[in-house]
Amino acid sequence: MGTRDCQHQIAMSSPAAGEAGATGDWRTERPVLDPALCLAQKQEKEACQLCWVYCPDLCIARGVPPAVLLTYCKGCGICAEVCPTDAIAMVPERESAAAAAGGAR
Amino acid sequence: MSISILTGNDAAAHAARLARVQVVAAYPITPQSPVVEMLSKWSDQGDLQAELVRVESEHSALTVCIAAATVGARVFTATSANGLAYMNEQIWWAAGARLPVVMCCVNRALAAPWNVLNDQQDSMSVRDAGWVQLYCRDNQEVLDTTLQAWRIAEELGLPVMVCYDGFLLSHTVMPVDVPEASAVDAFLPRHEPIPVIDLARPRNVGPVTFADPRANADGVICHGYMELRALHQEALTRALQVIPRVERSFAALFGRSRGALTWGHLLDDAEVVLVAAGSIGVELTVAAEALRAEGVKAGVLGIRAYRPFPAEALRQALQGRRLALVFDKAMSYGHEGPICSDVRSALFGAPGAPPVFGAVAGLGGRDAAARELAEVARRALADLDRGVRQRPAEWVNLQLEERA
């Protein structure tokens, strides 16, 4: 928490990411991209990028392959749905957390 | 400087022209329509360099003014009665957004039943919205007050409603001293707002605001809804200093002064003080003179600024008097007249405060002539002499009994 007063006379917002907090917290499933199946990766150029186009939350960075920004990804799964090569799987958070911990529980 | 013969509506339109308003949006309603017609004519003739948005409703009229004022334009609108009621939502928005909108409210009775004549129920009904409300006695005051309204509005970031009585002023001609444009330019320099709408510094204006303060992305604590409302109240309180200061500066430039928060007539030694806002105050001066001729020391206290309410000025002005008799051209139905209520609450517990009697007059254009107003004062004094200290408001010139 800061200590300075905003000096505002009226409500007037400034832009910043995460207005609703780290919305990745909302997620129950996370998108996991398999580069081997990704068109961009296979063609070694910024092709396709449909996951980037359709992400309503600006949580996919263009690239070869594209990358998911998990801090804010709400886990809607649109990217997995629009991927023409099924390169993105929606994995339950519990499993991905376990995988991140090396399988140990 | 030149004396013209103008209606109150003419005077308001001249003020808007002299203020070099940049955006005008208005919708016709009796008795305000001539204001819009005159500004439209000047715009078409090239005498007024303003964007005229001929909107399809009063709600849109004030919405256009709100958006244009947010961009930084000097804006003007005018309305009456049901038009004011129709823009009610935006009355609150303009105030909460702290925009220097100037609006003339040509006071008229509210339906139902339909009535296009004068009372002050329309503007009184929005007294709580957070606008500065100024009431005019005559057409000179309509012009002068409207010019002063922009100075007040732009200094405080508050909308100002200039109220003048429909037909009694709006359609009645009087000699009015119309100042030169250059003199007005000196009094009212070009509006230089801080641009809120700026591509380089994008801001989201008027978003949903939480009850409590909240930190922004840089950790700076920003206000909650209640803090913003407290600042709004603080600005209106400050208006009690700003309105007289602006009036003094106007008087210095134009050589005439019509009172700041209040005005008085035969007040110095008055034992009975007749209190009112608007043109009925002039009628009361005639009544006071008639009472004086009978040996009753009567005087008039006119309320020019109704919001913010000049409570301290009233306490001082009414201290030690025998009676304050308040004439309202509106009602808070189920209670009493709004000015009467406010005077009572201002005087409550104050040392030397007189009893306060109320009278309701002139609803829907009912005559309230000096002769009748003096009669009301005589009856009030008789009650006072009988020891009455509290009584219900008298409805002036009411004829219910006679029909029974």
Place this chain on the structure above:
Amino acid sequence: MTRLVDLPTQEHMLPGNRACAGCSLGIGLRSILKALDGKAVMTVPASCLTVIGGMYPTSSVTVPWLNVAFPGCAAAAAGLAAGLRATGRDREMTVLAMAGDGGTADIGIQALSGAAERNDDFIYVCYDNEAYMNTGTQRSGLTPAGARTTTTMLGKRENPKDMCRIMEAHGIPYVASTSAVFPDDVYDKLARARTLRGLRYVHMNTPCPSGWSFEPRDSVTVGQLAVDTGLVVLFEVEGGVFRLTGRSKTLAKRGKRPPVADYLATQGRFKGMSPEAATEIQRWVDGRWAEYLRRDAAGATT
């Protein structure tokens, strides 16, 4: 037509905003602001977009934005346009009014009609999620027949207003129908509208997972099926000339559309609808589609 992969990479919105997961409005809004190159001032009445814009003191878009009361979106846009012109800044930015279906077709239609009649200089986008979603899914004048909402528990009986025809009847320079899940179509229409002056109206179908009752991951597929079945048609009318665009144009050439029942089956709001009611909707869609084909053919010859 702009290819999806070629849409500009510069974004004018930020992640971590308050939209529901899977809300298609984010897809559409990204494209709209790209087409305007971020040089826009938005005005938004009470709606889902207000929520996405964010709570004070943080905003989720990087363009200026003026909030406005529910009925006043078009009037606020008219005021912004007038104010910018009066202060000599009108060439700096496009005025973009954006309201939902209720804010457009119901409570906001008076101000919109007035602004259209005056041909005020702004772009108006109605993002149509087919009910009052921000207040919890009450029926609006644009809710389709058969849809259950919290105020039409047995399914709405009336067909929606045809907002595009209403706006066309005002004789404004540009009217278009698009869908938030066709970001290329959205982009091209806004880019075109940006080059014109006067009131430009774009109607954007905006699938809503929570209000229409489908899984958030299906927003794009549901919205695409709406276009494929002909319930939503992509077109534009410029200077009175009508033409189908994008997928709707392809469908017209192909001559075959999947049945509306396929679309209705994707959403909980149409659950329990009688076969007769579904047939009636199919008949309504077919009649409209025939009219669009006729107008497209007529437009192509002019």
